[in-house]
Amino acid sequence: QLQLVESGGGLVQAGGSLRLSCVASTRAFSTYAMGWFRQAPGKEREFVAAINYSGDRTYYSDSVKGRFTISRDNAKSTVYLQMNSLKPEDTAVYYCAADPRRFGASTEGREYDYWGRGTQVTVSS
Numbered sequence: 001q002l003q004l005v006e007s008g009g010g011l012v013q014a015g016g017s018l019r020l021s022c023v024a025s026t027r028a029f030s031t032y033a034m035g036w037f038r039q040a041p042g043k044e045r046e047f048v049a050a051i052n053y054s055g056d057r058t059y060y061s062d063s064v065k066g067r068f069t070i071s072r073d074n075a076k077s078t079v080y081l082q083m084n085s086l087k088p089e090d091t092a093v094y095y096c097a098a099d100p101r102r103f104g105a106s107t108e109g110r111e112y113d114y115w116g117r118g119t120q121v122t123v124s125s
Contacts (some may be wrong), residue, residue, distance in 0.1 A: 001114075002024060002025060002026050002032075002098055002113075002114045003024070003025040003114075003116075004022055004023070004024055004025075004096050004097070004098060004114055004115065004116035005022065005023050005025075005116055005117075006020060006021065006022045006094065006095065006096050006116045006117070006118060006119040007020070007021050007022075007023075007119060008020040008021050008119060009094060009119030009120045009121045010120075010121070010122070011122045011123075011124065012086055012121075012122070012123055012124070013123070013124050014086060014087055014088055014123055014124065014125050015085060015086065016086050016123070017082070017083060017084045017085075017086065018083045018086065018121060019080060019081070019082050019083070020036070020080065020081040020083065020094055020096075020119060020121075021078055021079075021080055022034070022036075022078065022079045022080075022081075022096030022116055023076075023077060023078050024077045024078070024079075024098060025077075026077065027077070029074055029077035029078075030053055030054070030074040031053055031100060031102075032053060032098040032099060032100050032101075033050060033051065033052050033053055033098070033099045033100075033101050033104065033105035033106065034050065034051050034070075034072060034079040034096060034097070034098055034099075034105070035047065035048075035049065035050035035051075035096070035097045035098075035099065035105060035106065035107075035109075035112055036048040036049045036050070036070060036079075036081045036094060036095070036096055036097075037094070037095045037096075037097060037109055038090075038092035038093065038094045038095065038121075039092055039093050039095070039118075040089075040091060040092040040093075043092075045095075045109055046061065047061050047107045047108070047109065048060070048061055048064055048068065048081070048094070049061070049064065049068055049069075049070040049081060050070065050105035050106065050107060051070045051071070051072055051079065051105055052103070052104055052105045053101075053102065054074075055071065055072045055074070057104060057105065058070050058071075058105075059104075059105055059107055061107075063089075064083075064090075067083065067084050067085045067086075068081060068082065068083050068084070069081070069082040069084075070082075079096055081094070081096075083121070086121075086123045087123060088123045088124065088125045089123075090121060090123050091121060091122050091123050092120075092121060093118040093119065093120050093121075094118060094119050094120075094121055095115055095116055095117075095118045096115075096116045097109065097112035097113075097114060097115045097116070098112060098113060098114040098115075099111050099112045099113060100113060
């Protein structure tokens with residue numbers, strides 16, 4: 001059973017930055033596409049960013065494009081989400097997820113088989 005553990009969340013002022021990390025408990029990390037999703041109170045979970053197994057293809061939601069960057073280090077079984085120019089509307093619990101697909105990466109949460117427990121990001125105005 002693949003386990004994912006997120007870290008790096010916290011409280012930051014608007015305009016600030018945070019970097020989230022997600023470590024996977026598998027030596028086969030490089031065979032998984034990885035995604036970041038978020039869920040704000042009272043709202044549905046939404047897609048944030050995704051990256052394919054090799055790291056050469058990335059996908060972003062329109063709301064974070066140009067501000068967030070997803071990357072991965074397969075040697076460390078870790079995926080990152082660098083978040084810059086944070087806004088109060090970015091406040092949410094952020095989850096990483098893993099999908100054992102070989103091509104591309106999905107923007108749909110239902111395509112992901114494994115999920116972390118999440119890390120809270122709070123952006124104050």
